[in-house]
Amino acid sequence: MADEFAKGLGILVTAGLGWLMIAATYNTPTFEGRQLAAPNPDPETLNLYGQIAITLKDLLFWFAILGALTFWVVIPAIEQARKARSE
Amino acid sequence: MTGDTTDGQTESATDSDPGDVATDGGDEAAADGAGIVPPDGETPTWSERKQRSQGLSRLTYEYFERSRREDQDLRQQSSYVERDVLAFPTWPHETVRNLALMSFFVGMILLLSALVPPHLPGPADSGSTPAVILPDWYLYWSFGLLKLGPLNPDLSLLGGQKLMADRTYGVLANLVVVGAVAVVPFLNKGSARRPVEQPFWAGVGVMGVVFAFTIAVLSVKNLVSMDSHLLFDLAFLAPIVCGIIAYSVLRAMREGYMFDLNRRYYRLRPPK
Numbered sequence: 001m002a003d004e005f006a007k008g009l010g011i012l013v014t015a016g017l018g019w020l021m022i023a024a025t026y027n028t029p030t031f032e033g034r035q036l037a038a039p040n041p042d043p044e045t046l047n048l049y050g051q052i053a054i055t056l057k058d059l060l061f062w063f064a065i066l067g068a069l070t071f072w073v074v075i076p077a078i079e080q081a082r083k084a085r086s087e
Numbered sequence: 088m089t090g091d092t093t094d095g096q097t098e099s100a101t102d103s104d105p106g107d108v109a110t111d112g113g114d115e116a117a118a119d120g121a122g123i124v125p126p127d128g129e130t131p132t133w134s135e136r137k138q139r140s141q142g143l144s145r146l147t148y149e150y151f152e153r154s155r156r157e158d159q160d161l162r163q164q165s166s167y168v169e170r171d172v173l174a175f176p177t178w179p180h181e182t183v184r185n186l187a188l189m190s191f192f193v194g195m196i197l198l199l200s201a202l203v204p205p206h207l208p209g210p211a212d213s214g215s216t217p218a219v220i221l222p223d224w225y226l227y228w229s230f231g232l233l234k235l236g237p238l239n240p241d242l243s244l245l246g247g248q249k250l251m252a253d254r255t256y257g258v259l260a261n262l263v264v265v266g267a268v269a270v271v272p273f274l275n276k277g278s279a280r281r282p283v284e285q286p287f288w289a290g291v292g293v294m295g296v297v298f299a300f301t302i303a304v305l306s307v308k309n310l311v312s313m314d315s316h317l318l319f320d321l322a323f324l325a326p327i328v329c330g331i332i333a334y335s336v337l338r339a340m341r342e343g344y345m346f347d348l349n350r351r352y353y354r355l356r357p358p359k
Binding site: 018021024025028031032035036 | 202203204206290
């Protein structure tokens with residue numbers, strides 16, 4: 001159980017840090033207003049790397065949430081169900 | 088070892104096989120082991136650790152084996168007094184590890200302060216009074232205790248007048264809270280290592296933490312979008328409810344708890 005927790009936590013903080021870095025670069029137009037959550041910049045103005053980063057940002061965000069949920073909720077639930085079934 | 092050797096050759100080959108040297112002392116008592124014994128029966132022997140041949144377990148084995156070897160050399164070279172404590176030398180083990188951790192956290196602080204710097208408001212204007220006046224956040228609890236007016240009893244003897252002003256009552260409430268915090272260490276000496284061992288005192292602790300939070304929320308009741316009378320009642324009921332929940336949960340957890348975990352600790356500080 002502790003292993004599953006560590007895996008989920010590792011995914012959450014690592015992917016979360018990646019999301020934070022991209023969001024701070026592309027979704028923080030000013031430091032005196034909305035940080036990290038401002039709307040995406042116009043994709044026309046971005047170069048290829050910027051477009052890749054914007055896509056990666058969403059991927060990392062959902063990976064952080066779904067990955068943590070998988071290891072903290074889904075896998076333990078499956079194991080509990082399997083144990084309950086075998087008894 | 089090939090199959091066509093005779094039994095006698097096999098035995099002699101086994102005795103002198105250089106690949107099978109027991110570096111950890113083997114089964115027989117080692118004269119140079121300097122009395123290093125595993126702390127209890129559950130600790131794996133060095134042979135067992137050595138059998139793990141890959142990845143992190145291998146690295147762990149090599150690290151501990153190296154450290155054990157250095158420890159043993161030190162004991163043999165010097166007039167080292169035998170103690171029941173096994174530890175790592177400050178240099179290089181602890182220092183290198185601490186430097187690595189320090190670099191990581193310093194780098195993380197630099198990264199975060201570069202990516203998301205906090206908003207710095209403009210300079211304070213001493214000519215205008217701000218709309219909201221509050222102490223620093225860690226003093227909210229004390230500020231909340233000044234708002235206990237509804238608890239200040241009025242005496243019919245004095246014709247419905249209060250014995251003391253609400254503000255005096257609030258200041259005295261601070262003394263009550265500080266006094267309670269000061270008394271707790273005398274009531275419980277803290278021989279428990281984990282909350283399950285003493286569910287009652289863990290419940291008291293949860294009550295105190297939740298009360299510190301709710302009384303802090305009460306201090307900013309004009310900023311909370313909730314009926315202020317309900318908030319006042321919750322400030323005192325929520326700690327009790329949370330304390331009871333914590334107590335019953337921990338009480339239920341006692342059944343599967345391994346009190347054996349504390350065997351070594353109890354040798355130093357026996358429980359009452």
